[in-house]
Amino acid sequence: MIHPVTLNLVSFWRGAKVTRLATHIHPTFIPRLSNDHLLYYTQAMFQFFLRRLLFMLLILFFVSLVVFTVTTILPGDAAQMILGQKATPATLAALRTRLGLDQPATLRYVRWIGGVLRGDWGESLIMNLPVAPLLLQRLGNSAVLALLAWVVSALLGIGLGIIAGLNRNRWPDRLITIVTTFFVSFPPFVIAVFLIIVFSLWLRWLPASSMIDANANFFASLRFLILPTLTLTLGSLAEVARLVRSSLLEVLDSDYIRTAHSKGLPNRWVILRHALRNALLPAISVLALNVGYLMSGTVLVERVFAYPGLGRLLLQAISQRDLPLLQGVALLSAAIYTLANLAADVVYFWVNPRIRYS
């Protein structure tokens, strides 16, 4: 769940340096690169990518430790927790053996992570199904929803941010600021509830839940996706819009823009070729952060709309105390989030070679 002042999030996430770097030098001032320089940049980028990748693997290792620790060691006896107070000693012992709880924790961790690496994510205790295929299927459902929302909020957010930035302190700017402040203050499930009331209850245009029939054609199921997508979009739109706005304002105040204006370049040219290129850079990191919002958001939204995604699987795993499933969902979510951040770093480096990764 991320919110207005996510502008802050951006800076601490990437470590304040990055957001500031982007804006002061005009891109065309970078001298044309010789072959040697190109080679140097390619190498630098490769090294950067490699270092980030190794770092990500390290992070994922620790993440898996956290998931394992939280799910199996903290509660004391997982078997007791699963079976409840009424369990007989015999069933408890049986479940302990099945979960491997009679073995030391380090051995269990090594087995679990070894299985995960080989693609064997264990077996769900309740459904008696292997976890991996189940995760993949639900991940597909959630990904459709999240990707749709991500793309729409990125495009809409950047557009609104540009409009607001170009009309500083005039009514379009004020309107956009007010509306985005509103939506960023609503938890996703509250937005969902209001959307259902408007579009399903009053207007009767769209269905209030997403019981998707597997055989339904694409356009029929698209109708079910509109409200969940809109919910997530409205929630994550604001950060993008506000960040683009403030970064555009910062760029418009800079010297090279004044130079461009005083050279007599047409306003449109200055904005399109000079201002936007730099102003949009910070948006890349907020788009990666949005992935985090979307993943938290989908848990809530999937519950409101009864949408069969990863979030519902997570809630199900929690309520049924299905440990292997819980570990799987948690690990997968964290892995996706980490990957999104890696992708953002790489893209950022790629579009902005001035960053020196230290």
Place this chain on the structure above:
Amino acid sequence: MTQSISLPTQNMAGVTQQFDLPKTSTRATQSQWTRMLRNPTALLGLVIVLIYLVLALFGEWIAPYPSTEQHLNDALQPPSSTYWLGTDQFGRDILSRVIVGSRSMILLATASTALALLLGAFTGLVAAYFGGWIDEIMMRATDVLLSFPALLLALLILSTLGSAMSYLVLCIAVVFAPAIARVVRSVVLELKTREFVDAARMIGASHSRIMRREILPNLMSTLLVETAIYFGYAILVGSGLGFLGMGVQPPSPDWGLQVSDGRNFLLTAAWVVIFPALAIASLVIGVNLLADGLASNSGNHHL
């Protein structure tokens, strides 16, 4: 040796600065408040937050009915003069439940923000001040915690601990602390290179004294803004957890849970859902307006 000889001239300026700074920083905080009161949107935010604070403190006496009293004959009544905001499926007065529900929400948000701030400020301050391997370890730890989407980490912790109020507070604090630590660290990294810190070190102040008396006062405006921001966050996450049934346990009123329970009647009795949802939204809007006001006044945009 040459260094220690050349430094005293700098030191003279540094010493005067050192004694000035705590005073100027409190003055800055005061004028920050007065300036904020002149900003109409921030003032609106402050008023909203104060109203909810009053409701949280005195809700039980303000509410027209006891929040858990069931009027089964009047189940799912629309808003009327007897039940201003209608009743839920058990005939409980929604206005009363919204009013009384503010207490657990405010309590949760206040406690978790305070704890997160304590943890985050301490970690960030220590990491940035000492640098080196301490910084490295602490920042890698925050990296790991930040690799989880906030709500997922909270759910993961709560799913094993169970949802008591203290666990909720702990869990939200753990989720927020790394983010706060990052912000504090970036500010301290800049502060510790200032002359007044050198000056304090020259007159023999200990590390803990420098951190408490020299750096911390200068962090206050940052921390104030962070408090407002994370208070809003805490309400979002807390109500989300409540909505997922991991928050305050029934029959005590909880806004998130009220929305969740009312979903089944959404198409027939929308008021069950609308009012607690509006309560969450208006409180967060209030907090965010306040946070924006504080942030723009302190000139601390982080951008």
